[in-house]
Amino acid sequence: MSDTNKTSLEGGQEENAANETEERDASLSLKGGMGVPAFGWAKGAQSYLGDVRSEFQKISWPTRRMVFNETIIVLIFVVVLTTLITLFDWIFALISNRFLV
Structure with a gap:
């Protein structure tokens, strides 16, 4: 064979x-x-x-510095959005209280 x-x-x-x-x-x-x-x-x-x-x-694990920087960015974003939502809520409350009450 x-x-x-x-x-x-x-x-x-x-x-x-x-x-x-x-x-x-x-x-x-x-x-x-x-x-x-x-x-x-x-x-x-x-x-x-x-x-x-x-x-x-x-x-590819992120470095400690990258994690810190991205955490700061997220916290800033949360604070900005919270401020905007609170501001809009306050404005709509003023408008609704003036016209509906």
Whole structure:
């Protein structure tokens, strides 16, 4: 046999083994999971947490100075809007009291 035939044969065997594993897992899940290790979920959880850790390393975290500056901007914005809303409320109260009372 040539190398390509051996490779395709081995790949086919691996594929068959994978299919058998999937069928076995599916049949076990249909039977209520009997025969599945009690901590089989731990492998999936470990993989998930590893993925989470790698994603957290990709995040560009803001510096302390950036957080401080943006917090100041938000506070100024809140004060300005609060002042505007209070001013409009006061003006509308004056107008309504003059004309409606």
